[in-house]
Amino acid sequence: MSSAGEVEYPKKILEYMEGFLVSKTLFAACELGVFDFLLASERPMSAAQVAAGLGTDVDGMERLLSACAGLELLGTQAAGGEVLYSNTDMSRMYLSRSSPRSLFHSVEYYSKTVYLCWNYLTDAVREGKNQYEKAFGLPSEDLFEALYRSDDEMIKFMQLMNSTWNVCGRDVMTAFDLSPFKTIYDLGGCSGALAKQCVRAYPQSSVTIFDLPKVVSTCREHFVSPTDERIFFHEGDFFKDLLPEADLYILARILHDWTDECCVELLSRVHQSCKPGGGVLLVEALLNEDNSGPLTAQLYSLNMLVQTEGRERKASEYSALLTTAGFANVEVQRTGKIYDAILARK
Numbered sequence: 001m002s003s004a005g006e007v008e009y010p011k012k013i014l015e016y017m018e019g020f021l022v023s024k025t026l027f028a029a030c031e032l033g034v035f036d037f038l039l040a041s042e043r044p045m046s047a048a049q050v051a052a053g054l055g056t057d058v059d060g061m062e063r064l065l066s067a068c069a070g071l072e073l074l075g076t077q078a079a080g081g082e083v084l085y086s087n088t089d090m091s092r093m094y095l096s097r098s099s100p101r102s103l104f105h106s107v108e109y110y111s112k113t114v115y116l117c118w119n120y121l122t123d124a125v126r127e128g129k130n131q132y133e134k135a136f137g138l139p140s141e142d143l144f145e146a147l148y149r150s151d152d153e154m155i156k157f158m159q160l161m162n163s164t165w166n167v168c169g170r171d172v173m174t175a176f177d178l179s180p181f182k183t184i185y186d187l188g189g190c191s192g193a194l195a196k197q198c199v200r201a202y203p204q205s206s207v208t209i210f211d212l213p214k215v216v217s218t219c220r221e222h223f224v225s226p227t228d229e230r231i232f233f234h235e236g237d238f239f240k241d242l243l244p245e246a247d248l249y250i251l252a253r254i255l256h257d258w259t260d261e262c263c264v265e266l267l268s269r270v271h272q273s274c275k276p277g278g279g280v281l282l283v284e285a286l287l288n289e290d291n292s293g294p295l296t297a298q299l300y301s302l303n304m305l306v307q308t309e310g311r312e313r314k315a316s317e318y319s320a321l322l323t324t325a326g327f328a329n330v331e332v333q334r335t336g337k338i339y340d341a342i343l344a345r346k
């Protein structure tokens with residue numbers, strides 16, 4: 001709805017045009033270690049002190065800290081004609097590297113990978129394919145070869161995947177009563193964050209994380225500890241290897257990486273291995289049936305274009321993929337958060 005105000009002053013357009021200035025300010029502050037430095041210093045610091053500690057230009061740091069304060073990522077206080085900066089509760093919790101709920105590595109992933117791919121969004125829309133070749137000089141034949149182009153990149157991706165489920169993992173796992181399913185496989189289970197939420201919500205069930213060999217070994221090394229009970233591992237390729245028999249298969253943010261053809265192929269393989277009466281749980285950011293939103297899913301779908309072979313889909317599109325692969329009784333539960341759940345039965 002347009003109003004007289006919007007014609008006189010295009011607030012939204014200006015905000016959107018400059019939105020990346022905000023992202024880059026956050027990226028730079030994280031990468032320079034501003035939030036960690038202020039955490040370690042344990043008292044408010046001047047721009048000159050932060051600049052000296054982090055080895056940057058004083059004027060540059062002054063402007064960066066001031067912008068972070070404007071974004072409410074830092075607090076300020078005046079002391080004898082000087083401004084002193086300190087972390088807010090939010091930045092202490094989410095932006096310092098070592099906090100248990102840290103988004104530091106996710107920010108790094110957006111800065112070093114997502115942002116570079118989005119530099120070629122226009123090309124991606126023209127060509128209808130991901131932009132690894134232009135962004136990183138990588139051939140894009142094998143999607144996860146490109147996504148995991150180094151061990152460091154793979155760990156950052158796993159940390160990004162991991163951080164989501166601290167925020168919406170429980171809602172997704174309790175959207176349906178999954179207690180009848182005792183043997184659960186999390187296909188493409190990655191860092192195991194959703195598996196942990198699953199065994200917590202269902203004390204009678206066990207979850208096996210199925211993923212590519214190097215992901216499974218990184219998961220055991222960095223993410224899941226031997227004290228995490230009822231969590232097991234299985235190395236494999238879900239497009240090539242025989243899938244083990246189970247009561248329930250979780251596919252969280254898997255189908256959105258792939259074309260419809262690949263999704264049907266994968267779901268058919270799942271259907272073949274699934275016990276009769278068993279099921280499959282899809283966890284994805286659902287688009288509205290008329291494509292009118294949510295904005296996050298619309299933007300994520302563009303990200304799937306620049307970064308993967310897939311797209312975000314509507315519930316009816318997932319339902320069609322499931323029934324084509326042989327599943328029935330498709331039920332949809334929206335959580336009101338980013339990710340929703342779809343359950344179907346064999």
Ligand code: SAM
Pocket residue numbers: 144161162187188189190191194210211212215236237238239251252253254257
């Ligand atoms: N399910 C996790 C989540 O939601 O946080 C991770 C989703 S991530 C987008 C996709 C996962 O699928 C990655 O962990 C990746 O290693 C795994 N994957 C990709 N191709 C695979 C394959 N052919 N076989 C097994 N796992 C695969």
Ligand code: ASE
Pocket residue numbers: 114253256257299300301303304307308
């Ligand atoms: C994928 C998920 C993501 C593949 C690449 C990805 C995410 C970022 N890059 O399966 C997480 C969701 N965020 C966005 C912006 O899509």
